[in-house]
Amino acid sequence: MATLDLDADKLQENALTSIRLGIEDFQRSQVALDQGGDPARALSAVRNLFAGVLLLFKYKIAISVDEPSDASSLIFNPPEVLPHSDGNGGVEWKPSGNFKRTTIDVATIQKRFKGFNIDVDWKIINKLQDCRNHLEHLHPANTLGEVAGFVAELFPVLRDFVQIQLNKQPAELLGAAWPTMLESHNFYVKISAECAAAWANADIPEQMQPWLYACRCEECGSSLLSPHPEDLEEGYGVDRQDDIFRYQCMACSHVDLIAPLMIDALNDAYDYDPRDGGEPGVEDCYECGRSTFIIQEQECSWCHATLDYSQCKVCEEPLNQDDQMNGGLCGYHLHVYEKMRDD
Ligand SMILES: [Zn+2]
Ligand SMILES: [Zn+2]
Ligand SMILES: [Zn+2]
Structure with missing residues (x-):
């Protein structure tokens, strides 16, 4: 069974080029059009970063074995193995054809990593993949904040992977792309912490807290939402004045009500498909009227009605x-x- 040639160094080179391009796109996407930026580049930023990270993973798989032929058998898609009659009433499983020209996908990379004990935070990789998939259907301007969040979250994953799995220093390997990622990450972590501290004074109903962290700006997709300073100043509380309490997006300055976002997030989490025989998980609360009554717990997450x-x-x-x-x-x-x- 013939395998294809695989140049591991070339894999690494392509990975780094892709990541650098992704970061360049990201930088340009975060600057407004009239200031020489290009928000439409958000999409290619995610595409390039995603492709780059996957190439880097494949590179790691390729260097985990000594023989180049073994490396390529791990990276290229293997031929299908089909059953044949052995002529004596038994069955023989034989590969049909050769290795394909296509390389393995995310799910297969995940399996190879498992087999070779390579540790990665798949949550963020899967998120990046989701982001890429849904970006294709959205206007890039609507997801600028989201992309910034992904770059920030990707940073520690990439840092650990380069240091632990590749035994290299990220700053050396990624060059100018590195400080940009670092800066974006630090900014994100800092603003995130400031937002969380500010919400602590906004009287969010306790059981609704987890849904606050799932809220995204309706304009740009950023999760960097802060309580509106005027509403805090007035002494409003989200639990009492949810019909007027606003958030302010720290990425794009968009202002809107926070409560509907939290309630939507809760309902999304309990989403069900009646076609699969699913049952609704949430219903309107008879006490407070909000769509926050968790049926399984028979309790309202907003007003605690039981x-x-x-x-x-x-x-x-x-x-x-x-x-x-x-x-x-x-x-x-x-x-x-x-x-x-x-x-
Ligand atoms: Zn925003
Ligand atoms: Zn209620
Ligand atoms: Zn009865």
Whole structure:
């Protein structure tokens, strides 16, 4: 079975070129058009960074074995293995054809890493892949803040990978791209911490806290959202004045209400598909009217409303918000009780 030639050094070179181009695109994308920038480059920034990181991963796989032929068998897609009759009532599995010209995808890289005990934070790589996939369908201007967030999050992943897996210094390997990533990362971490500190004074309902961190600016996709200083100054609280309390995006200055974003984030997390036989996870709360009543917990994440009657007094079937008018009976036993009374 013939393998293809693989030049590991060339892989590394291409990886670094791609990452450098990605960072250049990123820099240009973050500057406004009238100041010589080009927001449309956000898309190529993510594409280049993604491609570069994957090439660097493939390079690592290639240098994990001694023989170049082994390296290429790990990087190129293997031929399909198909069953053949051995002529004696048995079965033989044989590869059909040669190694393909295409190289392995993210999912296969992940498997190779596992097999070779190479550790990577896949969460951020998968996020970068998601970002790339959905960027293709969006106007780049709507995702500038998101791209900045990804570059910032990619930084520690890339740093650790270069240091631990490649035994090299990122500054040497990545040249001018490195300080840009570092700066973007530090900026992001600093502003993130400032935002979190400011929200601590905005009276977010406790169980809604996790959803605050899932909120993204509706204009640019950034997660760097801060409570609006005027609303803080007025002494407003998100728990009480969710119909007026605003966020301010630290990336693009967009201002809008924070509560709907948090409630959307919660509902997205409990999203279900009725076609798969799924059940809704969230419903409108009968107490506060918000779409924040978690059915499984029978409690509202916003106002902490719970049920007076959690199960039927007769059959112990769990009750929901709709059954609370029945005085602690399920629909069936209420019916039985009413019938008994009328007879
Ligand atoms: Zn924004
Ligand atoms: Zn409620
Ligand atoms: Zn019952």
